[in-house]
Amino acid sequence: xNVPSDWLASEVDLEAMKAPKTSVATSIELQCVMEDEWPxxxxxxxxxxxxxxxxxxxxxxxxxxxxAADLRS
Numbered sequence: 001x002n003v004p005s006d007w008l009a010s011e012v013d014l015e016a017m018k019a020p021k022t023s024v025a026t027s028i029e030l031q032c033v034m035e036d037e038w039p040x041x042x043x044x045x046x047x048x049x050x051x052x053x054x055x056x057x058x059x060x061x062x063x064x065x066x067x068a069a070d071l072r073s
Contacts, residue, residue, distance in 0.1 A: 019056060020053075020055045020056065021055065021056045021058050022050060022056075022057060022058070023057070023058050023060050023064065024047075024057055024058070024059055024060055025060050027046055027047050027050060030046050031043050031044070034046070
């Protein structure tokens, strides 16, 4: 997969993470942000690109929101 470089790439090293994860909400946000930049077939399949990068998609339940609150506090 050819992943374009971006401003965050220098700050995030996926290989250094034991188990990289992101939320379903992030995937939806990515779709909204990139809908004018990427072809529609890529936007609607962004979750597959995320999985192909070895990043686990986590559901947003109360436990995930609690964990996020702990990180932010």
